[in-house]
Every structure is written in structure tokens, then in C-alpha cells.
Amino acid sequence: MPVLRFRRAVTAHLLKPRRLQPGMTVCLTAPAGTFPAASVQRVQSLLEALGYIVRVGNHVLERCRYLAGEDAHRARDLWQALTDPKTDAVFCLRGGYGCSRLLPRLAFSQMHGASKIFLGYSDVTFLHAALASWAGWITFHGPNAAEWVNRPGDCLETLAFLEGRTPFAWSFEAHQVLYPGRVCGRLVGGNLTCLTHLVGTPFAPTFEGALLFLEDKNEAPYRIDRMLVHLAQAGVFEAVQGVVCGAFVGCGDSEEIRTLFREHVLCYQIPVVMDLPFGHGRWNHVLPLGAVFCLDTTARHFHLVDTPFREP
Structure with a gap:
């Protein structure tokens, strides 16, 4: 199927959603890989017990090889x-693979x-990028809902961010800083593998002046x-203001990962911070992609500049 070509969003400020609150309606959808069918009912019950109205996509229990149903249905x-x-x-139930097929x-x-x-x-990175570039949305990088079956407390933590009760601000230690500096910019990125596959497509984020999250x-x-080399040769590190890294789980020795970032990113003399609580690690705090963040390695602070939510 040929790529649909429409005009990209060109707004200086991306569209903000309303902050969540009990009584609102949440839809569970499955744009990528498979998951245990029982997860859907358990997640639905968890959210309903917290006061949310929950709708479920019509095809979320379908299966097509390693995908949660046919592309057209997802x-x-x-x-x-x-x-x-x-x-x-809209809460995605799982990543895995499949979102790029939907674009x-x-x-x-x-x-x-x-x-x-x-x-x-994770794989939902493809959809985050497309919603920002083409619809002009701020979106939220955070847990996929099926994970809450085994960790219901993480659901409460995620909702605290989305309900505006937990600030989007984090501190870090001196040893997490690979290169110092203070910069502010619109946050883009997500999963490194998915982001690398987006480069060169119409759905890639706009990197110029941004803060890159990986x-x-x-x-x-x-x-x-190989992926860091690709991003460098594509001009990504030359375009961005700084790099914020979450967890790199099961990717070998952590010092080796730090060495790779030193080799491929530090020559651009932009601030780089490692091992913040985002991604596939034990802690996956919520990040509003498209919102403006400030990274300050002297104050050792990474924080949102303005609210990602619109007024009611």
C-alpha cells in the first residue's frame, strides 16, 4: 500500500489534551503485538475500579501470527x-511489533x-512520531496497559502523571552526566530501534532544536x-540540543552503552544524560513528547517547562 501523503502539522505549539480525571472515557487498543487475552478484562476492571469508563477496541482479541489482528482491523x-x-x-495494550505497518x-x-x-x-514510538508530525499532538510515552496486570501499582503511578498530580520533573546524579550543559527544547524520540527505522520516512519527527529521548x-x-552511527550520519545529533537516555535493558554491559554514546554523540558538544527512569526498565515514568523540557546538568535536573495539558 503506498504511503498516504498529507500536509504535516506545522503549528509552533502542539495540541494539548485535557488532563485525565475519573469519570472520563479511556479506550484500550492493540496496534502492535499480542498479549494474553485475559489481560484486557483485568486492565478494564482495574481502570473501572478507579472511576474510569473503559471501552475496548472491537478487534483487540484477534490474532494474526505475531500481530494482534490484521492490519486493517488494528x-x-x-x-x-x-x-x-x-x-x-487512548491506552495501547502492548508494543512488540506492528505499529509501523499501520502508518x-x-x-x-x-x-x-x-x-x-x-x-x-516501545513499538508505539512509531505512532507517537506520526501523531506529532502529522496531527500536531502532544502524546505521552509511558507504560503499555497490559503491563499493569502484574503491576497494578504502576497504573496508579501512571495515572498520577496523567491526572496532573505528579510533576514532570526528575533529578539525577553527577555520574549520569556524559557531557554537561543547559538546554531547552521540544522532546522527541522514544525507542532507539523504532526511531532509527523512522529516519528517512515521512513520519520521522522534526529533530531541529529538539531534545532527543532514547x-x-x-x-x-x-x-x-550501528543505530547511533545511522542517527549521526543522518544529521540527527547535529540537529538536536541534547540527549536524554532512559534504560537500555538487556543491551549488554551498561558501561559499554555509555562508551558508545561517548564515541558517537560527545563530539557534537551537546549535553547527554544517561539512565533516567523511562523505558523498559523497572521504572517507566510518563514523558509528554512534543512538550518543551529543560535539561540542566549543573543543577542536575530535567523538567517540563510548561504544562502539557490544556485548560478544561
Whole structure:
């Protein structure tokens, strides 16, 4: 299927959703890989017990090889959730693989109406990038909902961010700083593997002047090396203001990962900070992608500059 070509969003400020609160409607969708069918009911019950109205995509329990249903069905569920005016938030159930297959099927730039909370990570990076570039949305990098079956406390922590009760601000230690500096910029990125596959496509984020966020899981050091080389040769590190790294889980020795970032990023003399609580590690705090953040290695602080939510 050929890529649908529409005009990219060109707004200086991306669209903000309303902050969540009990009584709002959350839709569970499955744009990528498979998960235990029982997870859906358990996540639904968890959110309903917290006061949310929960809708479930019509096809989330379908299976097609390693995908949660056929492309057309996954795309239809996602499109309905994103465009339904009665839905306030869209939570992805799992990453894995499959989101990139949906991009040509979704006319993001033709979405109308107010934006809404969109939550997920890992393979969902593809959708974060497309929603920012083509629909002009701020989206939220954070846990996929099926993970809450085994860790319901993480659901409470995630909702605290999305309800505006926990600030988007983090401190770090001196040993986490690979290169010093103070910069502010719009946050882009997500999973390193997915982001690398986006470069050169119409759905890639705009890197100029941005803060780049990266994380990954189960990628051998030589593959991390190759991807960082690719981003460098594509001009990404020359364009961005700084780099913020989350967890690199199962990617070999952590010092080797730090060495790779030293080799490929430090020559650009932009601040680089490692091992913040985002991504596939034990802690996956919520990050509003598209919002403006400030990274200050002297104060050892990474924080949001303005609220990612619009007023009611």
C-alpha cells in the first residue's frame, strides 16, 4: 500500500489534551503485538475500579501470527479511538511489533477536533512520531496497559502523571552526566530501534532544536552502535540540543552503552544524560513528547517547562 501523503502539522505549539480525571472515557487498543487475552478484562476492571469508563477496541482479541489482528482491523480500532469525540484517552495494550505497518493506513493530518491523551511506548514510538508530525499532538510515552496486570501499582503511578498530580520533573546524579550543559527544547524520540527505522520516512519527527529521548531493550551493543552511527550520519545529533537516555535493558554491559554514546554523540558538544527512569526498565515514568523540557546538568535536573495539558 503506498504511503498516504498529507500536509504535516506545522503549528509552533502542539495540541494539548485535557488532563485525565475519573469519570472520563479511556479506550484500550492493540496496534502492535499480542498479549494474553485475559489481560484486557483485568486492565478494564482495574481502570473501572478507579472511576474510569473503559471501552475496548472491537478487534483487540484477534490474532494474526505475531500481530494482534490484521492490519486493517488494528488500524480501524485505533482510528476510531483517536477520532471518537466521546473518548478522552487512548491506552495501547502492548508494543512488540506492528505499529509501523499501520502508518500508511491512518490519515493523521485529517484528524479533527481536540486532541486526547495517547499513551504507550516501545513499538508505539512509531505512532507517537506520526501523531506529532502529522496531527500536531502532544502524546505521552509511558507504560503499555497490559503491563499493569502484574503491576497494578504502576497504573496508579501512571495515572498520577496523567491526572496532573505528579510533576514532570526528575533529578539525577553527577555520574549520569556524559557531557554537561543547559538546554531547552521540544522532546522527541522514544525507542532507539523504532526511531532509527523512522529516519528517512515521512513520519520521522522534526529533530531541529529538539531534545532527543532514547531507550531500548534486548539490542546487542553492536546493534546499538550501528543505530547511533545511522542517527549521526543522518544529521540527527547535529540537529538536536541534547540527549536524554532512559534504560537500555538487556543491551549488554551498561558501561559499554555509555562508551558508545561517548564515541558517537560527545563530539557534537551537546549535553547527554544517561539512565533516567523511562523505558523498559523497572521504572517507566510518563514523558509528554512534543512538550518543551529543560535539561540542566549543573543543577542536575530535567523538567517540563510548561504544562502539557490544556485548560478544561
